[in-house]
Each structure stands twice: as structure tokens, then as C-alpha cells.
Amino acid sequence: MPPASERLASLTADLLVRDLPEAAPHDAAAVGRATARHLASLPVVTRAGVRVAQAVVVGSAGVLGRRPYSRMTPQARADVVHRLAGSSLPLVAEYFRLVRGVALMVHHEDAR
Amino acid sequence: MSYDxxxxxxxxxxxxxxxxxxxxGLRVVVLExxxxxxxxxxxxxxLDQMRxxxxxQGLTVALGRPPVAYTEASCVGGGSEVNSGLYHRVDPEVLDEWSAAYAIEGLGRADLDPWFDSVEDRLSITTPPPPMNAASDVLRRGAEALGWDGLDxxxxxxxxxxxxAPEKQTMLRTxxxxxxxxxxxxxSGVRVERLRVEGGRVSGVETDRGVVRADHVVVCGGAVQTPALLLRSGVRRNVGRGLSMHPTVKVLAQLDEDVNDPxxxxxxxxxxxxxxxxxxGSAGRPGMIALGLSGTWDRDRELSADWRRQSVYYASIRSQGTGRVRVLPGAADPVVTYHLTRRDMAALRAGLGRLMLLLSAAxxxxxxxxxxxxxxxxxAGQVGPAAEAMSRAAAAVMSVHLCGTAPMGEDVRRSATDSFGRVHGVANLSVNDASLLPSAPGVNPQGTLMAVAHRNVDRLLEGSR
Structure with missing residues (x-):
């Protein structure tokens, strides 16, 4: 999986810690990977836009968490991602709307 | 290999x-x-079907504020394999509106009726026998309570x-x-990259599997892919502009009884x-229910467990707005944009309000x-404020029924093809899909576009005799 997709999978799994608290960590990680694979099929221009938004998300997470996203503890990542997903920041809010929608579809459909 | x-x-x-x-008796190849x-x-x-x-995988969007999510089929049989199979004849007033605006010949209801008859016969158009399914019955109850018109x-x-289970009469089956x-x-699995156009004629198509030669090429890729292919091939006159659709907003409703058949x-x-x-009514599988609740997930996630008593309903409008399909050098996917006007947003809020009133009454x-x-x-007292609160930033708008990106007509200033789908300026190139319909017709358009396609190919074949 390309690095951008791996990061997307990680952000999705962090989002699901609060969105689907009943999901076990390995299930959330699996949904994260499936979501990243699904979003890899976005049209070229939209995919580029999502990558830009993701860069803003990761940067914002670093500011909120006071350390780079990749060096945060899992709990800190989940807290920061939950706050960002609830924000109305341009790009950040749209990014999490897209990711949350696809992740919920994947969770409910692939679990059946 | 060469084809007619x-x-x-x-x-x-x-x-x-x-x-x-x-x-x-013509030698025909279909490239899908x-x-x-x-x-x-x-x-x-x-989700499996989307994939x-x-x-x-169903993740297409027209960029704008708000963006409009839309879907395009990509399979043998196209949209007929995945859509709900609902059939209408277009309103004659819409045909008159198109004919006047684009100087289209032979598009009155009487001109199309024989072709509608033919389509209806082959597709076995029928109204399902009673009883109505539960999700339908909710709409019927609401309409009857309010004295509103409706039909199965x-x-x-x-x-x-x-x-x-009833068997849908898709293109693969018919x-x-x-x-x-x-x-x-x-x-199948053959992507057409561009048309070979030279000196006002097309000699064939270039695909990812090689060149296919043909005496006549008919482009039927739908309202996004058809203009994208024409633009990639240098055919630009009135192509890609005028994208029209039915913007749609949705409501999740919870009833006392089970209403959801996934x-x-x-x-x-x-x-x-x-x-x-x-x-x-929209598809209401559990994943769709969760998607419908995703905008309020922190508050509403517990609701999704009760999906059998829930269904998703929509209000769709004939839009005043317009969109465009563009191609970028080197990019496989076209860029689609759509602008919803203020009137569109007001109509969507009105639609949301009416829909919620109806569902309350049901x-x-x-x-x-x-x-x-x-x-x-x-x-019902909460309906008005809830509808009015839908802003552009918060709205989740989707659409199907894309039309209008290669409109037909004799007015060469506005149309991409003549009244029968023959592309202006390229002698042996035609378009024969929803791109020709000047605007989204206010009903599921498959029946209309099939009747128009019948009419067009009949004219084309008359000319080749």
C-alpha cells in the first residue's frame, strides 16, 4: 500500500475508535485498510484533492497533539482525530466526511 | 478488424x-x-456491486459548492444493470421545451410514442402486482393523507x-x-482512448487493446464519458457544457413497523x-443507512442498529443550475463540475421540507x-426549521440521471449534434445516449433515452440504405 494510503488507513482506524467503539482494534484497522483501498479508486483530480486535504489533516493533528502524528500514542491520535473530525475547518471537515461515509459503508457491508 | x-x-x-x-445485417462491435x-x-x-x-467504485463527484455526488455504471449493460428499473415516458411539455430551445426536429410525443411502445414491449414494462412493498406504502400513506398525487x-x-424474485430486464437480458x-x-474491458478523426470523418477508434476500424462510430458512453471521449478526440463544438442532472437530498425515516428490504x-x-x-425511496441497506446518518454520527450512531424499521427517502428537483465536463491532458478521468443556483438550493430545502411533512403524515x-x-x-412542527437550516456547506447532495453534455438540435450555436444524434462537422460520427437530452427530464430518463436512441438509429439506418 502506498504511504498516502497507509496514512489514510491509519487515520480511518483512529476515527473509528470513537465512531465504532464496539469494534476491536484489529477490525478497525481492517476497515481502515479497506477504506483506503476503496478511496484509491477516486478519479484522479479528486484523489489529488484528498491527498492535499490529508496533508492538512496530518499537519493540524500535529499542531493539536503538539507532536507529529506518527509519534503520538494511539489514544492521543484517536483524541486528536475525533476533534478534527468534529471541526468545521475547510478541507479537514470535508476529508473526514468522505472518510467517515466510506468507512461506515465498508464496516456495515463487509461485516455482513 | 474492420466493422460497419x-x-x-x-x-x-x-x-x-x-x-x-x-x-x-451490419457488422457491429460494441466496446465496453x-x-x-x-x-x-x-x-x-x-458495496460489492459498487466495486x-x-x-x-461509485466515488464520482461533480465539484462545486456543495459538491454533488453522482454515480455512473461501468459494466456491460451500463446503468440498466444497476439502477432501480423504474420506467416513465417523459412529459410532453418537456419535449416541447427541448424542441423549442434547441430547434430539434421530430421530437414531439407523437413522434416518440411508437418507439416508447417498442421499448415497453421489449422490456416487459409492468406495474408490480399488489401488495406494495413496505417502503413504498409509507410514501403512499403520506401522499394520501396530504391529498398529494403519486403512483407506483x-x-x-x-x-x-x-x-x-422478479427478474429485472436489463440490457444484458434484452x-x-x-x-x-x-x-x-x-x-468488455476495452477502454476507448480516442476517436480517429481526420478531414471531417472518423475512421475508427483507438483503444487500450489496439485500433478498431469502422465505417461509422456511435458514441454511447453516457453524459460524462461521451463528452470526455469527444473532447479527447478534438470534437469540441458545444460538447461538455450544459451538464444537467436531478440534484437530490435525502431523509432517513424511522417507522413503527419493519419497512426495510435491503x-x-x-x-x-x-x-x-x-x-x-x-x-x-432510495436503497436502504444497513451501509446506506449508516451513510445517511454519517453527518450526525456522534449523536445518531445508536439509531443504525434499528435499520429494519428505517428507510431512506429522497426529494429530487429539476435544476436551474448547470455543469461541465472537462478533460485534462494525461488524466484518465474527466473533471466534472456543477453549480447549484440559489433557486436550486431553495428548491432542495423546499423538497426536504415537503418530504419530511409527507413522512410525518405517513x-x-x-x-x-x-x-x-x-x-x-x-x-411536523420541526420540519420547517430543519429544512431551512440546510446550508451549502452542510448539504449532502447527490444525483443520478446526468444529461445534456452533447445536446441534439438544428441550432448549431447550441447543439453538438443534429436532431438525430449526428455530430456536427464529422460526417460518420454519432452520439446516442443521455448526452443528447438537453436537460434532465424530471423523471427517470432511461425510457426516454431508449426511445430517442431507437428513433435516431432508425434515421441513421434509413440514410445508409
């Missing part, structure tokens, strides 16, 4: 074209980018033995099967405000409009 006719795209327009050409998936092999409205039969919409299905029986060749959707439509606005105890931060609606 190369048809690009195998959806309803392409299937009609291929069948009629093959039946007249998507896969061959047998009808019924993918569960209807499922196998939709372009970009006919579908292209064949009803088998009692208890057996027109494409006929085309193949008449000798047409259908090649394999099907409501076939009843409320027509009190048609053709400007239609209300109906007995919905709880409603959640599908936009970010929407309130829960538990009585």
Missing part, C-alpha cells in the same frame, strides 16, 4: 444502437470499458412464479442479447410537484435529514 459500426458503450443507448444495426457481470451476480445496491459495476411506478421486470443473437460482437427500494413516487420535484416517529449537523425531527 463501432458502438462505444453498452448501456441502454448503445444496446439499442447495436441491436438495430446488427438486425439490419467495464466488466461483464451476469445479472444477479452482484447483490443489488451493495464491480460502478465507475471509480412501472418497472422493467418480469414476475416469475409466486414467491420468486437488447444486448438480441444484438448478440443478430451477430454483434460485444467486447434487496429492493420503494417504487412509489410522489408526483404532486412534478416534473419540478419528485419524491421517492407515521414516521423520527426523521434525520442527511446533512451535516441536521437536527432530529420528531413532529
Amino acid at each position: 459500426v463501432a458502438v462505444v458503450g453498452s448501456g441502454p443507448g448503445g444496446a439499442v444502437t447495436a441491436r438495430e444495426c446488427a438486425r439490419r 470499458e467495464g466488466a461483464w457481470v451476469e445479472p444477479g451476480a452482484a447483490e443489488p445496491y451493495s 464491480r459495476q460502478y465507475r471509480n 411506478v412501472p418497472r422493467w421486470v418480469r414476475h416469475g412464479a409466486s414467491g420468486a 437488447y444486448l442479447a438480441d444484438a448478440i443473437a443478430a451477430g454483434a460482437e460485444v467486447r 434487496r429492493d427500494l420503494a417504487t412509489y413516487q410522489v408526483k404532486e410537484f412534478a416534473p419540478a420535484m419528485t419524491m421517492g 407515521g414516521a416517529r423520527l426523521q434525520v435529514p442527511s446533512y451535516v449537523g441536521a437536527p432530529r425531527v420528531t413532529d
Whole structure:
């Protein structure tokens, strides 16, 4: 999986810690990977836009968490991602709307 | 290999074209980018179906504020393999409106009626026998309580033995099967990169598997892929502009009884405000229910467990806005934009409000409009504020029924083709799909575009005699 997709999978799994608290960590990680694979099929221009938004998300997470996203503890990542997903920041809010929608579809459909 | 006719795209327009050409003894090849998936092999409205039969796995969006999510099929048979199979004849006033605006010849209701008859016969158009499914009955109850007009919409299905699921009469089961029986060749998984156009004629198409030569090329890729292919091929006059669609907003309604059949959707439509606005039912699988609640997930995630008592309903409008399909050098996917006007946004809010009133009248105890931060609606008094609160930033708008990106007509300043789909300025190139319809017609357009496609290919074949 390309690095951008791996990061997307990680952000999705962090989002699901609060969105689907009943999901076990390995299930959330699996949904994260499936979501990243699904979003890899976005049209070229939209995919580029999502990558830009993701860069803003990761940067914002670093500011909120006071350390780079990749060096945060899992709990800190989940807290920061939950706050960002609830924000109305341009790009950040749209990014999490897209990711949350696809992740919920994947969770409910692939679990059946 | 050389053919008399190369048809690009195998959806309803392409299937009609291929069948009629093959039946007249022409050597026909149909080139389809998507896969061959047998009808019924993918569960209807499922994520699996999105992955196998939709372009970009269903993740296509028209950029704008708000963006408009839309879907395009990408499989042999096109949209007919994945849509709900609801059938309408277009309102004659819409035909008159198109004919006047684009100087289209021979597009009156009387001109099209024989072709509608032919389509209805082949697709076995029928109104499902009673009883209505539960999700439909919610709409019927609400409409009757409010005195609003509505109908159980006919579908292209064949009803088998009692208890057996109805069999949808998709293109693979009907027109494409006929085309193949008449000798047409259908090649799936073949992407047409561009048309070979030189000196006002097309000599064939360049695909990812090589060149296919043909005396006549008919492009039937749908309202996004058809203009994208024409633009990539240097055919630009009035191509790609004028994208029209039915912007749609949704509401999740919870009833006292089980209403959700994940394999099907409501076939009843409320027509009190048609053709400007239609209300109906959407797919309601658990994943779709969760998606409908995603804008208010922190508050509403517990609701999704009760999905059997929930269904998703929509209000769609005839839009005043317009969009565009563009191509970027080196990019495989076109860029699609759409602008919703203020009137569109007002109409969508009005639609949302009317839909919630209807669902309240039908007995919905709880409603959640599908936009970010929407309130829960538990009585009719909350409907107005909930509808008015839908801003551009919060709105979740989607659409199907894309049209208008290569409009037909004799007015060369506005149209891309003549009244019968022949591209202006390229002698042996035609378009025969929803791109020709100047605007989204206010009803599910497949029947209309198939009748128009029949009419066009008949004229084309008359000219070739």
C-alpha cells in the first residue's frame, strides 16, 4: 500500500475508535485498510484533492497533539482525530466526511 | 478488424444502437470499458456491486459548492444493470421545451410514442402486482393523507412464479442479447482512448487493446464519458457544457413497523410537484443507512442498529443550475463540475421540507435529514426549521440521471449534434445516449433515452440504405 494510503488507513482506524467503539482494534484497522483501498479508486483530480486535504489533516493533528502524528500514542491520535473530525475547518471537515461515509459503508457491508 | 459500426458503450443507448444495426445485417462491435457481470451476480445496491459495476467504485463527484455526488455504471449493460428499473415516458411539455430551445426536429410525443411502445414491449414494462412493498406504502400513506398525487411506478421486470424474485430486464437480458443473437460482437474491458478523426470523418477508434476500424462510430458512453471521449478526440463544438442532472437530498425515516428490504427500494413516487420535484425511496441497506446518518454520527450512531424499521427517502428537483465536463491532458478521468443556483438550493430545502411533512403524515416517529449537523425531527412542527437550516456547506447532495453534455438540435450555436444524434462537422460520427437530452427530464430518463436512441438509429439506418 502506498504511504498516502497507509496514512489514510491509519487515520480511518483512529476515527473509528470513537465512531465504532464496539469494534476491536484489529477490525478497525481492517476497515481502515479497506477504506483506503476503496478511496484509491477516486478519479484522479479528486484523489489529488484528498491527498492535499490529508496533508492538512496530518499537519493540524500535529499542531493539536503538539507532536507529529506518527509519534503520538494511539489514544492521543484517536483524541486528536475525533476533534478534527468534529471541526468545521475547510478541507479537514470535508476529508473526514468522505472518510467517515466510506468507512461506515465498508464496516456495515463487509461485516455482513 | 474492420466493422460497419463501432458502438462505444453498452448501456441502454448503445444496446439499442447495436441491436438495430446488427438486425439490419451490419457488422457491429460494441466496446465496453467495464466488466461483464451476469445479472444477479452482484447483490443489488451493495458495496460489492459498487466495486464491480460502478465507475471509480461509485466515488464520482461533480465539484462545486456543495459538491454533488453522482454515480455512473461501468459494466456491460451500463446503468440498466444497476439502477432501480423504474420506467416513465417523459412529459410532453418537456419535449416541447427541448424542441423549442434547441430547434430539434421530430421530437414531439407523437413522434416518440411508437418507439416508447417498442421499448415497453421489449422490456416487459409492468406495474408490480399488489401488495406494495413496505417502503413504498409509507410514501403512499403520506401522499394520501396530504391529498398529494403519486403512483407506483412501472418497472422493467418480469414476475416469475409466486414467491420468486422478479427478474429485472436489463440490457444484458434484452437488447444486448438480441444484438448478440443478430451477430454483434460485444467486447468488455476495452477502454476507448480516442476517436480517429481526420478531414471531417472518423475512421475508427483507438483503444487500450489496439485500433478498431469502422465505417461509422456511435458514441454511447453516457453524459460524462461521451463528452470526455469527444473532447479527447478534438470534437469540441458545444460538447461538455450544459451538464444537467436531478440534484437530490435525502431523509432517513424511522417507522413503527419493519419497512426495510435491503434487496429492493420503494417504487412509489410522489408526483404532486412534478416534473419540478419528485419524491421517492432510495436503497436502504444497513451501509446506506449508516451513510445517511454519517453527518450526525456522534449523536445518531445508536439509531443504525434499528435499520429494519428505517428507510431512506429522497426529494429530487429539476435544476436551474448547470455543469461541465472537462478533460485534462494525461488524466484518465474527466473533471466534472456543477453549480447549484440559489433557486436550486431553495428548491432542495423546499423538497426536504415537503418530504419530511409527507413522512410525518405517513407515521414516521423520527426523521434525520442527511446533512451535516441536521437536527432530529420528531413532529411536523420541526420540519420547517430543519429544512431551512440546510446550508451549502452542510448539504449532502447527490444525483443520478446526468444529461445534456452533447445536446441534439438544428441550432448549431447550441447543439453538438443534429436532431438525430449526428455530430456536427464529422460526417460518420454519432452520439446516442443521455448526452443528447438537453436537460434532465424530471423523471427517470432511461425510457426516454431508449426511445430517442431507437428513433435516431432508425434515421441513421434509413440514410445508409
